[in-house]
Amino acid sequence: MDHDGDNGDGDGQEFRRSRSHFTDRVTADGRDGWPVAAGRYRLVVSRACPWASRSLVSRRLLGLEEALPVAVADPIQDERSWRFTLDPDGRDPVLGIAFLAEAYRAREPGYDGGVSVPALVEAASGRLVTNDYQRLTLDLATEWRELHRPDAPDLYPEGRRDEIDERMEGIYQDINNGVYRAGFAKGQDAYDAAYARLFARLDQVSEHxxxxxxxVGDTITEADIRLFTTLVRFDAVYHGHFKCNRNKLTEDRVLWAYARDLFQTPGFGDTVDxxxxxxxxYQVHADINPSRIVPRGxxxxxxxxxxxxxxLGGRPFGDGTPPPPPPGDEVIQPL
Structure with a gap:
């Protein structure tokens, strides 16, 4: 069973995250056979998963809620994959499936690999299109531009892409995936190495x-979205559950203020559950938490x-505007 957003497996002491298996892209020109089209695809997510949460934030900021409907999986998956037990009769009302694995097998009969979110599924055929979480949000920001809301922000501005990519790579290796390398380490040395890299990078980002x-620049970009989805989970799960406990997020004055700033920005905190x-x-990772007790704090x-x-200044949405409130059926119980 995969851990959150894509297929993780252990190799010796160190946790290694395998690559996405299905990497077709939905593009403006449809060059992979999947053209951008309103209502053609369904975005399957778990609100628990940081990789899926990236797509939820991007979708909100860009105003793609109607063009790209969402299916929310139960946060507790089982050996059969992510489940649609939050929906009536335990099936997604559009795809008609009980488990996300069914969309994977519709794409590749007999598929028995990892089943991850976010997943883009063609609504009419029920076939998986992509589970490439690294590429998906970049394409939402660029290839889906014709379907963006008026005055949507530019989350991946062309003149800043090299800087954004460089920033995101370090954050991915040492923070986004670093918490997993610490949490799923099978030995002390692997854990120590992941822990050291994680907090060295957090210190660097805090100073920056x-x-x-x-x-990057004076507006929100894809880099901020990717950092936020790890920071917002840090004290609630990574600090204790994954043993990332040198300090809490709340004990880093800069990162705690930065994370709160984003949380309070429309499109960020209103996607967090x-x-x-x-x-x-706490309930799925039974090898780490055998009691499956969920902490109160x-x-x-x-x-x-x-x-x-x-x-500090800055213009959160650049030349754009904030997104409107989320659709009624996507409102999450506020804090």
Whole structure:
């Protein structure tokens, strides 16, 4: 069974994340056979998963809710894969399937590999299109531009892409995936190495953000989305469950303020479901938490406290505007 967003497996002491198996792209010109089209695809996510959460934030910021409907899986998956037990009769109402694995097998009969979210599925055929979480959000920001809402922000500005890519690579290796390398390490040396890299990178990012509001330029970009989805889970699950416990996020003045700034920005915090996050990690990873007890803490009310990052300037949406409130059926119970 995969761990969250794609297929993780152990190799000796060190946790290694395998590559996405299905990497077709949905593009404006349809060069992979999958053209961008409103309503043609269904985005299958778990709100527990940081990789899927990237796509939820991007979709909100870009105003793609109607063009790209979402299917939310139960945060507790089983050996048969992510389940649609949150829906009536335990089936996705559009795809008609009970388990995401069915869409994978519709694409590749007999497929028995990892089943991950986010997954883009063609609604009419029920076939998986892609589970390439690294590429998916970049394509939403660029290839799907004709379907963006008016005044949507540019999350992957052409003139900044090299800088964004470089920033995202270090964050991915040492933070996004680093918490997993610490949490799923099978030996002390592997854990120590992952722990050291994680906090060295967090310290570097904290220093970088001390005098600037966002990671690249003065607007929100894809890099901020990718960092946020790990930071928002840090104290709730990674600090204790994954033994990433040198300090809590709340104990880093810069990163805690930065994360709160984004959380309070429309499109970020309104996609976060701490209940799904905590139940998934603590109940699915039985090898780490055999009792499956879900901790009561931490206190989450601080996410709404003033952050004062606006004093650094910046224009969150650049020349664009904030997204409207989420659709009624996507509203998450607020803190």
């Amino acid at each position: 953000l001390a005098d600037r509001r966002y990671l 701490f209940d799904h996050i905590k139940r998934h990690y 931490p206190d989450l009310t601080g996410w709404r406290s003033p952050h004062h990052r606006e004093q």
